[in-house]
Amino acid sequence: MSGSPRHFTTQLAVIGSGIAGFAASIFAINRKIVTAQVGNTGAVAYTTGYLDLIGKLGGTTDPVTDPWQALTRLRETEPKHPLCRVAADDIQRAFTEFTDFLGTCGLAYSSPGACNITALTPVGTLKQTLCVPATMAAGPRALAANAPCVIVDFKGLKGFSGAEVVANLRDRWPQLTTQRIVFPGMDRGEVYPEVMARALEVPATREKLAVALNDVAGSAEVIGLPAILGMHRPDHVLAELERLTGREIFEIPTMPPSVPGIRLRELFQQVLPQRGVTLIPQQRVTALSFADDGATLALSDSYGPIRVHAQAVILATGRFLSGGLEAHPAGIREHLLDLPVTQPADRSDWYRERYTDPRGHPIHRAGIEVDDSFRPLTREGRRHHERLFAAGVILAHQDWIRGRSGAGIAIATAFRAVTEAEHFLLS
Ligand SMILES: Cc1cc2nc3c(=O)[nH]c(=O)nc-3n(C[C@H](O)[C@H](O)[C@H](O)COP(=O)(O)OP(=O)(O)OC[C@H]3O[C@@H](n4cnc5c(N)ncnc54)[C@H](O)[C@@H]3O)c2cc1C
Missing domain, CATH: 3.50.50.60 (FAD/NAD(P)-binding domain)
Known part of the structure; x- marks a missing residue:
């Protein structure tokens, strides 16, 4: 040295x-x-x-x-x-x-507007913020419209529970439901948001996830997911998943350290x-x-x-x-x-x-x-x-x-x- x-x-x-x-x-x-x-x-x-x-x-x-x-x-x-x-x-x-x-x-963001955006926290409470990543923008919109929406969480994922999000938002968002699925190729043990995010950069993983999402989404027009939509090109991963499912998709931040950070x-x-x-x-x-x-x-x-x-x-x-x-x-x-x-x-x-x-x-x-x-x-x-x-x-x-x-x-x-x-x- x-x-x-x-x-x-x-x-x-x-x-x-x-x-x-x-x-x-x-x-x-x-x-x-x-x-x-x-x-x-x-x-x-x-x-x-x-x-x-x-x-x-x-x-x-x-x-x-x-x-x-x-x-x-x-x-x-x-x-x-x-x-x-x-x-x-x-x-x-x-x-x-x-x-x-x-x-x-x-990594597109909403522009700073005249009002705060009412956004979802990892546990389904609400917070006021000025700008949200484009991957999260459909969540506040669906909440405001009370759109039929399903929060999908994953077997083996700790620290994010669709049931908790739905329980905390029940009064405000009656059309909100939840489903749990297996993340493609990760059906054993614990799964981690960072690993899932990197896996979703691979087109084949997105295709498998889109099929699994459509299997449980029913009539919901909008799907909420924990923040896992890719690490380096989240806007592209979001667009691809929306194209493959034919539905609007948004992310909800998970507990820190989280993929968006x-x-x-x-x-x-x-x-x-x-x-x-x-x-x-x-x-x-x-x-x-x-x-x-x-x-x-x-x-x-x-x-x-x-x-x-x-x-x-x-x-x-x-x-x-x-x-x-x-x-x-x-x-x-x-x-x-x-x-x-x-x-x-x-x-x-x-x-x-x-x-x-x-x-x-x-x-x-x-x-x-x-x-x-x-x-x-x-x-x-x-x-x-x-x-x-x-x-x-x-x-x-x-x-x-x-x-x-x-x-x-x-x-x-x-x-x-x-x-x-x-x-x-x-x-
Ligand atoms: C759990 C959590 C959740 C958060 N959620 C939000 C949110 O939802 N919305 C929001 O707006 N903000 C949020 N924040 C706040 C945000 O991430 C920043 O902490 C905040 O904006 C302050 O930024 P900062 O750069 O001033 O300080 P910090 O983010 O604290 O950064 C200080 C930096 O200085 C470095 N440093 C210190 N000493 C030295 C040294 N001697 N030499 C070199 N480097 C050094 C540190 O390592 C660090 O990188 C959250 C923070 C936390 C902890």
Whole structure:
């Protein structure tokens, strides 16, 4: 193993490979910014594939049907929320640019509309989201129309039950029924969504599945399946299965890590290098330093040390699950630069008494502070460095889980961080 580091030079370095990091790289590509991205495996594989903007407003349990109106309300009630630093037009542009990019890569999404879409969760409850993958779009439509529909699940598949989906939706969707079948060639033991998805990329498997689906679908015009419609060309797999069955088909996300999340991760890892991004996946940046003429990221892979020299850096390292923030007995830390973290005064204030408290838990609003140019701030309220920007759920003053706004915060703030980084690079 060589001891001398390999060097990469780039205009922009993105740290993190969650939705914020990948969105930042996409926005940078579209602006012809030379970009390198380093990211450890993160939460992207866990996502349902839905891109939420605002699904709930703080302290309430009512679902949000108009996220743009909710944004106006959020500006009044939570002005420090990261989404409140982004103009509604920019949020719309960011979602459109992100979903258009995915569409050109064979993973079509619905466009961000005026209203949320009422979408199905893995257990048959409902959630509000802004954009859904094209493979899932027929589900909300069939629900709204109360169309005769059969949810088909598979012998040996754990974590997805058609009976559960039907039981939870019975009042809302009386025409919904369920059937269980054997997945072609997988009639023994446990079956896994990822394996089924890859198997459905083979035409012969699709043909056999179509026959099995038609055998149980009866008069249903629409078939709902767990998310298994291929890993790399889901739109094509959907179209083929619809052609073969003569019925409309949709996917429902399964429990994480689910195929739609893995699809996104694999698509980004395949497409970004083709579009010119230097992608260093599965690695963690261990040090980040700044000098007058640029920033340096330090990391190592199995061949030895790597140094990335960049003119600007976007920090998109997420929260606790991804390791951007660390919870210690003495408090919450940002792990790479030790940026100050806005957090409850004392550890005993991290959680409220009741787990299900509708106000959520203060620890879930912890994060770093940025100014209006999305540059992280020091304890004294100054910019940490002109070259440093931040995006995603590492930002303070938002509880994305409770607000159903994970992708929205990631995409919108990545858009603004890249816009600001571009201004800096051109200045
Ligand atoms: C179970 C689950 C379900 C979800 N479902 C939805 C959903 O239905 N709709 C929705 O909109 N959102 C959903 N999300 C949220 C979404 O997946 C993202 O977590 C969220 O958008 C935040 O993105 P992020 O990029 O800011 O952070 P993360 O996704 O947390 O990504 C941070 C990245 O930084 C990397 N990283 C951290 N430190 C370093 C380092 N030192 N060097 C290099 N890389 C580093 C991590 O490995 C990770 O790749 C879900 C998340 C989870 C966990």
